[in-house]
Amino acid sequence: MTLITNNLPEALMILGVLALIIEVAVLGISTFILLFLGMSLFTSGLMMNFNLLDDSLTTALWSNTLITAGFALFLWKPLKRMQNNVDKKGVQSDFAELDFVLADDVDENGLTMHLYSGISWKLKSKQPLSAGTHVKVVKKEVGTMWVEAI
Structure with missing residues (x-):
């Protein structure tokens, strides 16, 4: 002390x-x-x-x-x-630039799955997309990829 x-x-x-x-x-x-x-x-x-x-x-x-x-x-x-003061903008990464061809039809319900990097991802789209469409990932959420046609 x-x-x-x-x-x-x-x-x-x-x-x-x-x-x-x-x-x-x-x-x-x-x-x-x-x-x-x-x-x-x-x-x-x-x-x-x-x-x-x-x-x-x-x-x-x-x-x-x-x-x-x-x-x-x-x-x-x-x-x-x-x-x-929280920043709410989305994170941009190489993952968001992923593009591929759909094997099944995709809509907003997220019933279609896509295997990427050993993980099954739900696919969602604002407009219905048919199988065989070339798409790119525009947004990602936990376990979900939002795609749109290229």
């Missing part, structure tokens, strides 16, 4: 960095609590290191309480807005 109290600013900065690493690397910024706490611990340790704050446990407790509350107050809404 004396090691921590004798080196309180450094200990606070190390704890802050560890909290930030856990929040970002392990939790993926899903909870903001460790983010605010880590920033607060690092900030108060830095302020103690430059003698802007007294390096005592009482000062560390109160400064971290106030700084954490301040970070939470000012950063909660912007971070929540950033977290809710």
Whole structure:
């Protein structure tokens, strides 16, 4: 315990960095609590290191309480807005450029199967396609390929 109290600013900065690493690397910024706490611990340790704050446990407790509350107050809404901003565009890959000739008729019901890469995929199409039509994959979902005629 004396090691921590004798080196309180450094200990606070190390704890802050560890909290930030856990929040970002392990939790993926899903909870903001460790983010605010880590920033607060690092900030108060830095302020103690430059003698802007007294390096005592009482000062560390109160400064971290106030700084954490301040970070939470000012950063909660912007971070929540950033977290809710989800990109909804489809992923493009070489898989989407696959083309082949239909062995059976295809429609929107997805009753036709196509074997590709060892997996049986349901085939669906917005317009009915007959067997023997040359098609390409235009969209993919879990277990389903959407195709259209070339």
